[in-house]
Structures are given as structure tokens and as C-alpha cells.
Amino acid sequence: MDQIMSFFKIKKSVAGMIILLFFILVAILAPYIAPYSPTSMEFMPLEHPNSQHLLGTTATGQDIFSRVIWGTRLSLSVGIITGLITIALSIMMGITAGYFGGITDGILSMITNIFLVIPGLPLMIIIAAYITVKGVMTIIIVISITGWAWGARVLRSQAMTLKSRDFIKASVIVGEKSSHVIFSDILPNMLSLIVAEFFGSALYAVLSEAGLEFLGLGDANAVTWGTILYWAQNNQAILLGQWQWIAVPGLCIALLGTSFALLNFAVDELTNPKLRRR
Amino acid sequence: MKYVLKRITFFIVTAWVALTINFILPRMMPGNPAQAMIAKFHGRLNPQAIHALKIAFGIDVQKNLLLQYIDYIKRILTGDFGISLSFFPSPVNQILSYAIPWTLGLVGVSTVIAFSIGTLLGIRTAWRRESTSSGIIIPIFLFLNSMPYFWFALLISYLFAFKLKWFPLVGAYSLNIPKGFNLARIASILYHAILPACTIIITATGGWLLTMRNNMISVLSDDYVAFAQAKGLPDKVIEYKYAARNAILPSFTGFAMALGFVISGALLTEIVFSYPGIGYILYQSVLNLDYPLMQAIFLFIMIAVLTANFIADLFYALLDPRVRTGAE
Numbered sequence: 001m002d003q004i005m006s007f008f009k010i011k012k013s014v015a016g017m018i019i020l021l022f023f024i025l026v027a028i029l030a031p032y033i034a035p036y037s038p039t040s041m042e043f044m045p046l047e048h049p050n051s052q053h054l055l056g057t058t059a060t061g062q063d064i065f066s067r068v069i070w071g072t073r074l075s076l077s078v079g080i081i082t083g084l085i086t087i088a089l090s091i092m093m094g095i096t097a098g099y100f101g102g103i104t105d106g107i108l109s110m111i112t113n114i115f116l117v118i119p120g121l122p123l124m125i126i127i128a129a130y131i132t133v134k135g136v137m138t139i140i141i142v143i144s145i146t147g148w149a150w151g152a153r154v155l156r157s158q159a160m161t162l163k164s165r166d167f168i169k170a171s172v173i174v175g176e177k178s179s180h181v182i183f184s185d186i187l188p189n190m191l192s193l194i195v196a197e198f199f200g201s202a203l204y205a206v207l208s209e210a211g212l213e214f215l216g217l218g219d220a221n222a223v224t225w226g227t228i229l230y231w232a233q234n235n236q237a238i239l240l241g242q243w244q245w246i247a248v249p250g251l252c253i254a255l256l257g258t259s260f261a262l263l264n265f266a267v268d269e270l271t272n273p274k275l276r277r278r
Numbered sequence: 279m280k281y282v283l284k285r286i287t288f289f290i291v292t293a294w295v296a297l298t299i300n301f302i303l304p305r306m307m308p309g310n311p312a313q314a315m316i317a318k319f320h321g322r323l324n325p326q327a328i329h330a331l332k333i334a335f336g337i338d339v340q341k342n343l344l345l346q347y348i349d350y351i352k353r354i355l356t357g358d359f360g361i362s363l364s365f366f367p368s369p370v371n372q373i374l375s376y377a378i379p380w381t382l383g384l385v386g387v388s389t390v391i392a393f394s395i396g397t398l399l400g401i402r403t404a405w406r407r408e409s410t411s412s413g414i415i416i417p418i419f420l421f422l423n424s425m426p427y428f429w430f431a432l433l434i435s436y437l438f439a440f441k442l443k444w445f446p447l448v449g450a451y452s453l454n455i456p457k458g459f460n461l462a463r464i465a466s467i468l469y470h471a472i473l474p475a476c477t478i479i480i481t482a483t484g485g486w487l488l489t490m491r492n493n494m495i496s497v498l499s500d501d502y503v504a505f506a507q508a509k510g511l512p513d514k515v516i517e518y519k520y521a522a523r524n525a526i527l528p529s530f531t532g533f534a535m536a537l538g539f540v541i542s543g544a545l546l547t548e549i550v551f552s553y554p555g556i557g558y559i560l561y562q563s564v565l566n567l568d569y570p571l572m573q574a575i576f577l578f579i580m581i582a583v584l585t586a587n588f589i590a591d592l593f594y595a596l597l598d599p600r601v602r603t604g605a606e
Contacts, residue, residue, distance in 0.1 A: 012417065114292050117587055121542030122560065122579045123299075126572060129564045130304055203424060210426045211546055215561065229429065233550075238436045246436070250429030257424030258417075265420060265488075272492075 006270060013270075016262030023256055027072040036063040038070035038223045046240060055244050059235040067228050068249050074224040078136060078209050079256065083202030085144040090151030090197060091187075097152070098159025099182055109156065115149035120204075121211060128217035135219045143208045151197040158190050192271035199264035203257050210253045225249040285591045289584055296580040300573050301350050305343070326367070359574040364566035370574045373559060378578070380450055381555030384471055385544045388478035389537070396483040397529060400490025401522045404498065407491075416491075423484030427543035431477040431550035438473060445473045448552035474551045482540050489532050493525035527598050533590040537583055 026033060036043075043061040047053055055064035097108035124142045131138050162168055163186070171181045187194075212218055213226025216234075220227055228249040237245040353359075359370035399419075403412040439447040446452070452466040497503065498521055506516045545557030552558060556575055563571040 015417070110291070113288065114295050117292055117538065117583055118296070118299075119538035119541045119579055119583050121545055122576050125545075125560065125564060126303065126576050129567075129572065207424070207426055211428065211542070214426070214428050214546070215549070215564070217564070229432075233432070238432060238440055241440075243433075243436050246429065246432050250426060250433070253429065254421065254425040257426075258421045261420040261424045262417070265416070268492075 010266045012262045013266030016259045019259035027076050030070050034066040034069040036066045038067045070223045071225045079202050079206040082140050082143045082205035086147045086201040087198045089148035094152035094155030095159045098156040112149050112152045120146040139218050143205050147204050162186050196264050196267040199260045203260035206257050225253050281595050289588050360570040362571045364568040370571050377556050377559045388475045392479045392482040393486050396486025397490045400487045404491045404494030405517050419484035419487050427481050428546035428550050431547045446470050450553050474547050477547045489529050493528045497521045497525040530590050530594045
């Protein structure tokens, strides 16, 4: 409880929470906030911002403001879902390696280290280019597969530290099963680290999703911030002077990313005794 | 020595894994991509290209997977990456050797600059962590670090190249200047590199800053720093010679992760600025379903990152005696 209270005392975590809540609200209330349907092509194409179309219209006559509002839904949920899958993979690999040690650790750590050096985006581009089914699921899977290694490494070393603590040793000596020790003793004690890593993974997911969609490797018909940018670039929004078409969805990505980064930073600061403010 | 051997082993194993991923991926995908491609370009590919594709992607039914794999490894080791389909009939090697210097120059220089600025700022913000300026710098860099590279690239190209016309919009050099080694060409290359480099530097600095800041804060709470203060050593000496020297070590181990991230960002930056490096070519090859070129680029990026990482690891051994002697 104390930790949760002090979490709200750190300005960074409050700012992060506010931004995240804002986007969650926008996503939920999208049908009420957005003035038009995000896919309707009934308007004049390439209009500059005006009172009817706050952010102008696309080359196919879609209202950009409505697309940005509706885009929040997919962009946010892909970010969070991918973050969750990624952290689940990290937990599985990291804690198994750290808890069992020995050969298991040797093999899993090797795999982790290899995935750590493989640059994510090129691998994602290659995989996404081979997979002919383009869509949100593909993006989620591709990002999760390439993004879990960093978290696994952090969680592994934490699991190793915990394992040498007396209360875990006691559990083992009493004869508790490994699954019990892992789920009831180790996991709850690294919850804060897991939360911090989750926000880190979500940030990575949001940025990677945007990058892949911008390159046209996502579903070009889906309404997300990344695909809005893809169409803007494809229709040469910059050369047409339609800078708001690019600026606003990108700013949303950057702000959502910042909120995850702030939350990651705040949880880290709170739970790492060395980083805590004196 | 044991450490160096371990790093070399890791380098070789990882390179082998990369090679194997490259081999397995296209064969694992539902509906062989090469088959789809041959169908798509029906009649437009000449027999030589179709043959190259068949060998590269295992539609060659006469051979089993193991033999194909051995063939593949042999070809890679001899540097034979096949023929590009989008730039037919140029060999993939030739296209790569043209693109590589651009990327190495751009990414190399910007990474060194970002690393230096980020690390220095990290030291400063950790040393004066209670100050207002540190309180402002951190959120700003968290934001800059959370920006999609390509978006920031688009924005600055709109502002500085399209609106203000201070810098060129795309490309790596002016086409009006004769090729070869002359001052005008070098100036033109530098001039074209400024915006892409700024994109990478501004978005990448935050990562180094945060790593360095956190290491530095950990080190500052160590007893030997308190002892140095008690001895009355000047602040500057403690800050740089005592604390920063030790705090910079984890930045080198974090190099692997950060470099992968920077490379990814640089690819997108190149695409936005149509900068003729590896990223731009990769994008072109993906658009044109040029699988041989795509495979070769992926391998090249992997090997480049592994090598940079290997060098960072050796540096680490040089800087940290504990690694050399094997003591904890």
C-alpha cells in the first residue's frame, strides 16, 4: 500500500498515468468524440484543416481527425496486448533460467543473448514480408517474438538473487514443488520489476508497430496511427503542405510512448533502493 | 584470454544462428514465397533468375533440406549471395557494396555523437539529480526517446527542407557535382547527411542518457565515493575520475540492445530521406519482393551488429580488470 501511495507522489508516474488514461478514454469514447466515420470517403479529398475537418481530409476524402480518434483503439490495444505477451515470454524464459540454473540456464541464456543482439526491426521486416497474411495479429506475433529478450535477462538476474534468499531456500527445503515456489514465492516478489518491464515492452511495441505499419507491412485498411502515417507518406502529405496529417498521429504515438516510458521510469525509481530519492 | 575465447564462441554461434534463421524462414512460411513470386512475375523472369530463386528458396525438389542447407552455407561462406531480382541482373554483392558505406558513415558517426552527448548528460543529471534542470531534462529525453524515428525525420524534413529550404529533401549527395574525391563532393555529402544524422542523434541520445544516469546514481551511493568526498577531493575529480569511470561500464554491455535499436531507427530514417544506404535498399527489396537481396541485407545487418558488439565487449575487457582476471 505504501508503495502504491508513494507511486502517486512521484510527478512522473502521475503524468504517465494521466496521458495513458486520456488515451484509454479516447479509445472507449471514440464513437462519441469522432465527428465522422473513420472509413467514410464522402468528403472532398485533401482539404486543409477547417471548422468541418479539424485536421483536414485524406487523399481519398476521409476525415483525418476521426481517423486519429478511432486509431487510438487499435494502436493502444496492440501496444498493451503485445506488451503483455512480450512480458509473459520474458517471465517464462527469465525465471525458468534464473530459478533452475545449471544447463537449463546455460541454454536459455544463450538463446536470450542471441535474441538480444538480433536487431528487431530488420527481423520483423523480413518476417512480415514473408508472411502473406497482413494484419494486426501478424504484427503482434512478430513484435512479441523479437522483443522479449531484454526483459528475460533482467528477470533472470532478479530470480537468481531471490533464489539465494532464506525464505525461498526455506520453501525449497520444506519440499514445496518448483511451480509453487515460482508462482507463490518468486513471482510476487518481483512484481514491481515485472510491471516496470511491462511498460518498457509496451513502449517498444508501440514504436515497432508504428514502424512496421509505416512501411506498409501491416493491414493498410486497418485504422491505426501507423497506417494513417503510411497513407500520409504514400500520398506525399509533406509535399502537399499537409503537415498536420503527419504531425498529429505521430504525436499521439510519441505521447503514448512517453507515458509508458514515464511509468517504467517511475516504477524503477520507486523500487530500486539505489535510485530512490534521498 | 578465457573471456575473449568466450566472446569469440558467442560471435560464431550467433552468426550461425543468424545464417540458419535466414535459411529456415522462407522455407517455414505457408506457401513458399519464391513460388508465389515466380507465379506473380510469370513470364517476366528469365530462366536464369528462376533458377537462382529455386536454388535460394528450396523449390529444387531434387535435393533434400540437409543438402540444400550445406549448399547454402557454402554459398554464403564464399560470399555468393545470388542475383538481385529488382536490380536484375546485378549480383546482390554489388548492390550491397554500394549501399554499405553510406549506412556505416551515417549510423557510425551519429551513434558516436549520440553516445557521447547522452553519456555526458547522464553524468551531469545524476550528479545534480535534485536540481530543476535535471528534473526537466529527464522527461524531455523520455519524450524524444519515445518518438518514432521516421516521424521525427518527416517533421524535420518538412520544416527544414520543404518549408525553409535550408537542407536538401532527399538523397545523399548532389547529382550535379562530378563523382570522385573532391572537396565539392565531400561538402555536398556532409550537407545531405545533416538532417538524417540529426534525426538519429536526437532520438537516440535519450537512451544513453538514462542508462548512464542510473548507473551513475548507483555508483554515487558506493562507499568509495563517500570516502573520496570525506578526503576532500574536488567535486570534478570525484564526478569524472571516480564515479563516471565505473558507471560507464554497463553502458558498454547495454551496447548490444541499444545498437539494434539505433540500427532499426536508422533504417527508417534512411527510408524517409531516400538515403541510399542499407535501410533504403531493404525497403526497396521488400516492396519488390526481392528475396535474395532481402536475405543478404538481413545477414549483413546481423554480422555488422555482432561485430560492433564484439568490439564493445573487447573494450569492456580492456576497461574492466575484473573481466580480464575472471574475478567477480
